[in-house]
Amino acid sequence: MSERIREFLRRRADEGPCVVVDTDIVRENYLTFAKALPDTSVYYAVKANPAPEILTLLESLGSSFDCASVGEIEMVLATGADASRISYGNTIKKERDIARAFEYGVRLFAVDSVEEVDKIARVASGSRVFCRVLCDGVGAEWPLSRKFGCAPEMAADVLEHAHRSGLEAHGVSFHVGSQQANLGAWDAALSMAAGVFREMATRGIELKMVNMGGGFPTRYLKDVPGVPSYGEAIFRALTDHFGNRLPSTIIEPGRGMVGNAGMIETEVVLISKKSADDDVRWVFLDIGKFHGLAETMDEAIRYPIRTPRDGDLTAPCVLAGPTCDSVDVLYEKTPYELPVSLSIGDKLLIEACGAYTTTYSSVGFNGFAPLASYVI
Numbered sequence: 001m002s003e004r005i006r007e008f009l010r011r012r013a014d015e016g017p018c019v020v021v022d023t024d025i026v027r028e029n030y031l032t033f034a035k036a037l038p039d040t041s042v043y044y045a046v047k048a049n050p051a052p053e054i055l056t057l058l059e060s061l062g063s064s065f066d067c068a069s070v071g072e073i074e075m076v077l078a079t080g081a082d083a084s085r086i087s088y089g090n091t092i093k094k095e096r097d098i099a100r101a102f103e104y105g106v107r108l109f110a111v112d113s114v115e116e117v118d119k120i121a122r123v124a125s126g127s128r129v130f131c132r133v134l135c136d137g138v139g140a141e142w143p144l145s146r147k148f149g150c151a152p153e154m155a156a157d158v159l160e161h162a163h164r165s166g167l168e169a170h171g172v173s174f175h176v177g178s179q180q181a182n183l184g185a186w187d188a189a190l191s192m193a194a195g196v197f198r199e200m201a202t203r204g205i206e207l208k209m210v211n212m213g214g215g216f217p218t219r220y221l222k223d224v225p226g227v228p229s230y231g232e233a234i235f236r237a238l239t240d241h242f243g244n245r246l247p248s249t250i251i252e253p254g255r256g257m258v259g260n261a262g263m264i265e266t267e268v269v270l271i272s273k274k275s276a277d278d279d280v281r282w283v284f285l286d287i288g289k290f291h292g293l294a295e296t297m298d299e300a301i302r303y304p305i306r307t308p309r310d311g312d313l314t315a316p317c318v319l320a321g322p323t324c325d326s327v328d329v330l331y332e333k334t335p336y337e338l339p340v341s342l343s344i345g346d347k348l349l350i351e352a353c354g355a356y357t358t359t360y361s362s363v364g365f366n367g368f369a370p371l372a373s374y375v376i
Contacts, residue, residue, distance in 0.1 A: 005263050008376050009349075017266045017287040018372035021049065021354045023057050025261035029227075030061050033216075033253055036231030040249040043087050045214050046072040048254030048355040049262070053375035055079050058257075066252040070097045073104060083107070087211070089173075089252065091116060091132055091148050099123035110173060110211075112150045114161045121165035128170035129162045130211055131155040133196065135174045135189050149174070152192050156199045163205050171209030171247065172196045178255060179301065180215035181224050187237040194241040210238075211250040218259030218352050221302050227256065255355040262354025264292065264371075268346045269322055280335055281317040283342065288321010288328040292357035292371040293350075296330040304351040309339040323366040 002022040009020065033042050043066040044058050050072060055065070056079045064085040065076045076086055083105030088098070091112040098109065102124035109124065111117050112132045120127055134149035150158065159169040172193045176185035190210070197207050212234065217224040238246055270284040287293060295301040316335035321328035330336075361371035 002261075002263065004376055008374065009263075009265050012265075012374075016369065016372065017264060017285075017291065018374060019262050019264045019292065019353050019357050020374045020376060021051065021054065021258065021262040022376055023053060023261070026054055026057060026258055026354075027061065029253075029257050029261065030058060030063060032227045033251065033257070034062075036227045037234065037249070037251060039246075040212070040234075040251050043089075043211075043250050043252045044257055045089075045252045045254030046076065047359060049258045049358060050075050051358070051373060051375045052078070054258060055081075059085075064250075066254075070100050073101055073106060077104060087250070087252075089211075093119065095119045095123055102127065108170070111158060111162065112148060112155075114158055117158060117162045117165060117167065121162070121167055125166050126168070128168040128209075129159070130171040130173050130209060131158045131162075131169075131196075132173045132175075132211075133189075133192055135176055135185075135192075152196050153199075155196050156203070159196075159200060159207070160203055160205060169200065169205050169207060171207045171211065173211030173213060173250075175213035175252075176215040178215055179217045179220075179224075181217055181222070183225055183229060183233040185215065186212060186230075186234045187240070190234075190237045190241045197242075197247070207247065209248045209250065211252070214252040214254050214256065216251070216253045216256030218255050218355065220352050221304055258354035259352050260354065262352070262357065264350040264353040264357065266348050266350060268342060268344050268348065271317075271342065271344055279316075281315070282320060283317045283336075283338060284320050284322060285330075285348065286322050287350075287371065288323055288330060290321065290323055290325070290328060290362040290365045291368060292353070292361040293321070293330055294360035295356055299331055299333050302331065302334075302336075303353065305336070305338070306349040306351065307339055307342060308346055309341045312339040312341045314338060315340050323368065325366070 005020045043064040045066045059079040059081045066089040067073045068090040087108045089110045091110045107127045132149040163169040174189045266285045266287045314337040318332045319330040319336045358373045
């Protein structure tokens with residue numbers, strides 16, 4: 001709980017729901033990552049929260065950046081960061097976007113197929129590429145799908161194709177799943193990466209880099225290990241699988257960098273029941289799935305919620321958003337405990353909302369304004 005955010009909200013005029021991010025916490029998070037893995041380059045995952053104030057702060061601290069689009073690349077360059085600090089980490093790119101990134105000076109690209117390699121070879125000759133390998137994401141609260149990555153045996157073929165196409169086969173990447181609480185997840189992934197390194201060596205190609213992705217959690221309702229614990233587990237896995245010949249390494253924290261730095265203020269719009277004998281109340285807020293809380297899908301992320309009536313008797317309720325869309329329900333499968341005394345008009349604070357809220361907020365759905373964002 002950030003006192004700076006609380007003070008900001010006390011002084012703010014009531015203009016609807018908003019998210020507030022405290023840059024002091026972002027700074028502390030960056031320094032914690034840098035200390036936990038001192039020989040690993042930090043590439044902030046811009047998609048988590050691309051607020052200019054956050055990007056400018058991280059640039060000043062020496063961070064590099066993982067970008068998913070030309071738009072994100074341009075946001076990073078606007079901070080004054082050199083293009084050498086940018087990785088175009090999306091494996092699905094239009095050829096003209098690859099060309100634009102190359103014009104900007106970006107030379108590091110993600111791939112997971114020979115078709116993507118061919119696009120880069122045509123318009124970004126000589127660039128470095130790393131191949132993303134599939135990871136099962138076991139232990140993650142927001143597991144990633146099979147949309148990104150390829151099997152390890154295919155990765156070797158993709159990288160060899162890149163090498164023979166005039167590109168630098170630079171390394172491999174993986175992502176262990178977002179909000180990953182299992183410290184051992186990186187061990188299995190690094191074992192797989194080391195296998196690709198060995199296979200490439202038999203083909204006469206020396207890989208140099210492992211991109212260990214994101215997955216570093218923020219605390220919601222459950223306790224999670226601290227960043228130092230992840231650093232120790234990852235370094236141990238690196239030495240176990242690579243021995244004394246450690247590759248250069250990258251991490252891409254997004255949620256772990258900004259998640260705990262943000263808080264949403266929202267208002268109770270309605271409290272009702274669906275029948276006279278219903279034991280479960282419905283609590284409707286002025287923010288929902290379409291205005292920043294998309295990660296409540298399947299109730300994967302359960303945010304901590306504070307109310308002005310904390311300490312009163314609680315009872316389970318269904319929590320929902322304000323739109324005329326039946327999927328705009330946040331928590332129903334596992335109802336949320338909220339005070340029985342909660343009233344229409346009460347302001348709630350939803351914690352740990354610095355990541356994947358503003359970027360998920362719709363533009364004008366049902367006529368509601370996008371989630372207002374303040375960075376302090």
